[in-house]
Every structure is written in structure tokens, then in C-alpha cells.
Amino acid sequence: MSTEIHLNTPLKTEDLEKLNVGDKVLITGTVYTARDAAHKRLVELLDAGKELPFDIRGQIIYYVGPAPAPPGKPIGSAGPTTSYRMDPYAPILMDAGLKGMVGKGPRGQGVIDSMVKNKAVYFAAIGGAAVVIAQSVKEAKIIAYEELGAEAIRELKVVDFPVFVANDTKGNDIYKIGVEKYAR
Amino acid sequence: MKEINVSKIIPVVKKLCIDANYYAGEDLVEKIHEFLDKEESPTAKEILVLMLENQKMAAKEKMPICQDTGVAVIFVELGQDVHLVGGDFYAAINEGVRQGYQKGYLRKSMVDDPIIERKNTKDNTPAIIYTDIVPGDFIKITIAPKGGGAENMSEVKMMKAADGIEGVKDFVVDRIKRSGGNPCPPVVVGVGLGGDFEQSALLAKKALLRPLNEKNPDPKWAAVEEEILERINNLGIGPQGLGGRTTALAVQILSMPCHIASMPVAVNVNCHASRHESAIIQ
Ligand code: SF4
Numbered sequence: 001m002s003t004e005i006h007l008n009t010p011l012k013t014e015d016l017e018k019l020n021v022g023d024k025v026l027i028t029g030t031v032y033t034a035r036d037a038a039h040k041r042l043v044e045l046l047d048a049g050k051e052l053p054f055d056i057r058g059q060i061i062y063y064v065g066p067a068p069a070p071p072g073k074p075i076g077s078a079g080p081t082t083s084y085r086m087d088p089y090a091p092i093l094m095d096a097g098l099k100g101m102v103g104k105g106p107r108g109q110g111v112i113d114s115m116v117k118n119k120a121v122y123f124a125a126i127g128g129a130a131v132v133i134a135q136s137v138k139e140a141k142i143i144a145y146e147e148l149g150a151e152a153i154r155e156l157k158v159v160d161f162p163v164f165v166a167n168d169t170k171g172n173d174i175y176k177i178g179v180e181k182y183a184r
Numbered sequence: 185m186k187e188i189n190v191s192k193i194i195p196v197v198k199k200l201c202i203d204a205n206y207y208a209g210e211d212l213v214e215k216i217h218e219f220l221d222k223e224e225s226p227t228a229k230e231i232l233v234l235m236l237e238n239q240k241m242a243a244k245e246k247m248p249i250c251q252d253t254g255v256a257v258i259f260v261e262l263g264q265d266v267h268l269v270g271g272d273f274y275a276a277i278n279e280g281v282r283q284g285y286q287k288g289y290l291r292k293s294m295v296d297d298p299i300i301e302r303k304n305t306k307d308n309t310p311a312i313i314y315t316d317i318v319p320g321d322f323i324k325i326t327i328a329p330k331g332g333g334a335e336n337m338s339e340v341k342m343m344k345a346a347d348g349i350e351g352v353k354d355f356v357v358d359r360i361k362r363s364g365g366n367p368c369p370p371v372v373v374g375v376g377l378g379g380d381f382e383q384s385a386l387l388a389k390k391a392l393l394r395p396l397n398e399k400n401p402d403p404k405w406a407a408v409e410e411e412i413l414e415r416i417n418n419l420g421i422g423p424q425g426l427g428g429r430t431t432a433l434a435v436q437i438l439s440m441p442c443h444i445a446s447m448p449v450a451v452n453v454n455c456h457a458s459r460h461e462s463a464i465i466q
Contacts, residue, residue, distance in 0.1 A: 022227045022426070067251040067291040076289055077242075077251040082333065082366060104424065105365050126231055126424055127333065127368035128250040128457040129238040135245070150291075162234060164227060164426060174227075175365060178427020182225055183420030 006160075010058025011099040013119045019165045021174040025123060026160040031060045031102070033154040035081060038145055039089040046096055053144035053153060057097030060123075063104075065150040067130070074140040075156070079130035080104040083122070087111050094118040102163055106175035116171045123163035124174070136161040186263075186321040188465060189270035193325070196463050197280025200327040201256060202288035204461035205248040208239035211396040212433075212458055219370065219430040228428025232370075235423070235456055250457040253290035254329035256281045256311040257389070263320035274313060277325075282307040293332065314386065326462040328393060334367035334455040340385050343447040349408065352377065352449050357415045359451045360432065365425015368455035372396065373416070373435045376450040378442035388452035391438040393460055400437060409435040423456075433458075 007015060009029030019025070032054060034042065045052055063083055067076030083103030090101060091114035099120045104127040115122060125133060139157040146152050166174045213236065220232045242249040258277060285292055285308040294309065295302040339359055343351055356375055363371075376387025400406040412435045422428025433456070442448060 024227070024230055065251065065291075067248055067253065068289045070247065070289045073247075076291070077248045079251050104368070106425070124424060124426060126234050126238075127365075128455060129231075129234045130251045131242040131245060131247045131249065132234055132238045134247065135241060164231070164424075166426065174426050178225070178227065178422060179364075179420040179425070180427075181420065182228075182422055182427045182429055184418040 009060055011060065012058070013099075016099065016119055016121050017169050019121055019168050021165050021168050021172045021177060023165045025163050025165060027060065027163060028159050028161070029157070031062045031156045031158050031161065033062050033064050033156060035063055035065055035151045036085050037148050037151045038153050039086050039093075041145060043089045043092050046092060052096070054155065056093060058099050059097075060100035060102060061093070061098060062102040062125070062156070066134070069140070073134070075134050075137045077130035078134045078137065079127050080125040083107060090114065094120050106173065107167060112167055112171055112173060115167050116169060119169045121165060121169060122167040124166040125163050129162075133161060185267050186265055187267050187269055188323060190268055190273050190276040191270050192465055193273070193276040193323070194280045194283065196325060196465055197258070197277050197327070198284040198287065200325060200461045200463055201281055201284025201290065201329070204327050204329050204459045205253045205288065205290055206246055207243050207461075208249055209395070209458075209460070213239060215396045215433045216370070216456070219433060223428055223430050225422055225428035227426050228422045228430055231423040231426065232430065248288070248290055249459070250331060250455075251291055252293060252331035252333065253285070253308075254331045254459070255294060256285075256308060257328045257330050258311050258313045259326040259328070259390070259393070260313060260315045261318045261324040262315055263322045264317050265321035266323060277313055278309045278311055281309050281311045321466070323465040324462060325465070326393065326460055328389075328460040331368075331455055331457060334371065334453045337363035337367040337453040338388070338451055340381060340448065340450040342381065343449050345447050347447065353408065353412050353415070355449055356412050356435070356451055357419070360416050360453070361419050361421070363453060364421060367453045368457065369421055369425060370423055370430045370433045370456050372454040372458045373412070373432050374452040374454065375435060375437045376452070377437060377439040377448075379440045379448060380442065380446065381448055383440065384448035384450035385452065387438040387440060388450035391436040392452060392454050392458065394436045396434050405437045405439065409437055
């Protein structure tokens with residue numbers, strides 16, 4: 001059954017362990033945006049033993065390249081981008097303390113295994129529900145890599161950002177379970 | 185002969201770009217409601233409700249339904265009794281796109297060279313423009329902004345006549361199966377049958393323009409559409425690929441004659457942010 005759960009960041013392991021695939025979650029707090037280019041840079045910093053531009057422990061990264069912000073709004077339409085492109089980097093960030101990822105589409109087995117190991121969760125945001133998501137963003141500021149434009153790392157303050165649990169801490173994958181359940 | 189100054193086209197195209205991205209068609213809203221009533225998965229129901237809410241909010245806030253506001257695909261019906269004056273017709277259309285994407289705060293998603301440089305053109309031009317000459321003294325312009333996620337799941341296959349209609353059905357269903365959640369289901373599936381290699385693809389794209397509440401006028405194709413739709417919705421992919429009974433809202437076929445040796449079949453996939461908007465200039 002789908003239930004609605006409120007989660008605040010930074011995420012706590014005991015809260016994440018209670019989540020099951022399919023649960024609807026409303027996220028409140030800080031979420032960081034990063035896409036391909038930013039991921040590459042973050043992992044390079046970790047490889048070099050340097051500090052990240054933000055404290056990643058317990059945090060969520062949202063895979064998004066938003067539309068331009070209209071006047072008076074913190075952000076433009078901001079639906080998720082396809083997640084698998086971040087698969088090579090995600091386990092390294094989880095080892096560094098990342099607890100949540102938000103995007104669209106299935107993840108590779110390496111990412112799923114790392115989620116089990118690190119007690120992290122992958123949430124699916126609704127591709128194309130970009131205005132509903134933008135409405136939940138109250139503040140947005142670029143904190144790193146401004147030169148990357150839409151790909152810069154932004155710190156978003158969100159209230160009730162709607163997502164669904166796609167991979168839980170137990171290794172379940174909604175992209176497999178969900179489809180098997182409703183196929184005829 | 186009727187004279188139309190191309191400068192009249194610019195504001196029309198500008199408005200079409202913005203309207204198509206801000207306002208979901210009523211046929212689309214109706215269709216999603218129809219499937220919501222039949223959906224069995226609680227998660228899928230929640231997602232469909234969110235999609236409907238998103239459409240309403242986009243219209244109210246004047247923001248694009250999706251942040252991927254697409255490549256501007258434009259279909260022109262140009263009346264043969266029209267004499268265009270005042271400049272380059274295609275330049276005027278591109279100027280309209282440029283203004284629409286800038287003034288509407290739409291995302292610019294075009295890169296100048298597809299492989300090596302891939303530098304953003306920063307104004308979402310060039311548009312992709314198809315022109316048909318038709319009887320009459322008007323210009324009809326339709327814009328169908330097309331997001332990358334869904335477009336990337338499209339395919340053309342040069343099939344053999346021996347594959348028959350069953351082969352075509354299998355190919356279309358398999359194409360959607362292989363796409364999973366990537367094209368942001370529930371999708372609209374455009375199918376182009378016949379013509380030649382590139383005509384079949386164009387037919388598939390044009391098929392997406394049919395209002396979702398209209399049946400195929402040819403009962404033979406209407407039956408095929410229904411059967412493919414049912415098979416696709418039995419895949420279980422569901423909204424966003426999270427499982428459910430709503431994977432496609434409609435399958436829409438356009439066909440035309442072809443060579444005795446050929447059977448081209450094209451599938452053009454559109455996402456639930458299926459957008460198009462038309463205007464007539466007289
Ligand atoms: S596939 Fe459609 S709904 Fe999904 S991100 Fe692309 S344009 Fe938006």
C-alpha cells in the first residue's frame with residue numbers, strides 16, 4: 001500500500017530503514033542538485049582526498065537541470081533527469097556519507113548494492129511533474145561550479161518535495177517488483 | 185492570391201511555443217482521468233494525480249509543464265494561394281521560436297553540432313520545420329515541442345512484408361517494453377506505416393498530433409491501435425516505470441502506400457507531457 005511519509009534532512013538511518021519501495025515521501029529541508037559534470041568533479045575531489053563544497057553526510061542529491069527561473073520565483077520547472085548516468089559516481093558518494101538520491105529511471109546493481117551497504121535510499125521523482133516540484137522549492141542558491149550553468153550545484157530549501165521510494169535499504173527495486181506485479 | 189507579410193508569423197509562433205509548454209490539451213487531461221479511474225496500483229494512482237495537479241499548476245503559475253521544453257517541431261500547412269512577402273519565411277518562424285523560448289522562460293535545449301562541439305545555441309533554434317502545400321489562402325502552424333527522454337526511445341525498422349501485421353504489432357510493443365520508464369510513461373505511441381524510410385518516421389510523428397479522444401477514421405487501423413494499446417498496458421511498466429496498468433494512453437497510426445519490396449515501420453514515442461498547439465494566419 002502506498003502511504004505518505006514526511007522526512008526531514010539530514011536523513012537518519014533509522015528513518016530510512018523503515019521505508020519500503022512504493023512509499024510516497026514528502027521531503028523537507030536541504031537538497032543539493034547535481035548532474036553529470038558536477039558528479040565528476042565531486043568524485044575527483046574525493047579521489048584527491050580534498051573536501052567537498054558541502055557536507056554530504058546524511059544529505060540528498062537531486063539529479064536535475066532546471067528551466068530558467070521566472071521573475072519572482074526561486075527556480076523554474078525542475079523535474080528529474082535520468083539517473084543511470086550518475087551510476088558510476090553514486091557508490092563513491094554514498095561511501096562518503098550520501099544518504100539519498102532523487103532522479104528518474106532504474107539504477108544499476110552496483111548502486112543498489114551500495115544502497116544496502118550504506119543504508120541509503122533512491123527516490124523517484126515524477127518526470128514531467130516539474131511545476132509541482134518547483135513549487136516545493138522555497139529557496140535556491142548556487143554553491144559551487146557556477147560556470148556549469150544548469151549543471152551547477154545548487155542548495156535547495158524544499159518543503160514537501162513529493163517523491164516515491166524506488167530502491168529501499170533492503171535491496172528492493174520497484175522497477176522490477178512493480179512491473180512484475182502489474183504485468184498480465 | 186493573398187499577400188501575407190512574414191512578420192505576422194513571428195508573434196504567432198512565439199505565442200504557440202509558450203502556450204504549448206504551459207497549457208496541457210483537454211484531450212490529454214481527459215485521457216489521464218480515464219486511466220486513473222481504471223488504474224489498480226496505488227503508487228501509479230498517486231503519480232497520475234500528481235501529473236494532473238502539475239498540469240493545473242503549470243497553467244496557473246504560467247510555467248512549463250516539464251523543464252524539458254523540447255526541440256520546437258513545427259508543422260506548416262501553407263495555402264497555395266498565399267504569397268509570402270517581407271522576408272524569409274523560415275527565418276520568421278525561427279525568430280518566433282527564439283522569442284517564445286526567451287520570453288516564456290523555457291529551457292534552451294539545442295546544441296549546434298550533434299557530435300563534436302555540442303555547444304548550446306542558447307535560443308532553442310533552429311526549429312525543425314515541415315511544410316505541406318495545401319489548397320487555400322491561409323497558413324496553419326502547429327508546434328509540437330518534443331522532449332529528449334521520449335524522442336530517444338523512437339525507432340524505424342525496415343520490415344519484410346512477410347512479417348505481416350503481427351510482426352508490426354510485436355515490434356511496437358517490444359519498442360515500448362525496451363523503453364521502460366525512460367520516456368516518462370504514460371506515453372502516447374505514434375506509429376508510421378509505409379512510405380519509405382524517412383516518410384514512415386514523419387508519419388509516426390504526425391500521428392502524435394491526432395486528438396486523443398478521436399478514433400482512427402479507418403476501422404481496420406482503429407482495431408489494430410486498440411489491440412496494441414491493450415498489449416502495451418499489459419506490460420505492467422506503469423506511470424514512470426514504477427509498475428501499474430497505465431503505460432500508454434493511446435496508440436495512433438498513420439499509413440501510406442509503399443514499394444512492393446518494402447514495409448517500413450516507425451515508432452515515435454511521446455511522453456505524458458504530450459504537447460501541441462495550432463494557429464491559423466489569414
Ligand atoms: S520525457 Fe517528457 S515528461 Fe519526461 S522529462 Fe522529457 S519532456 Fe519531460
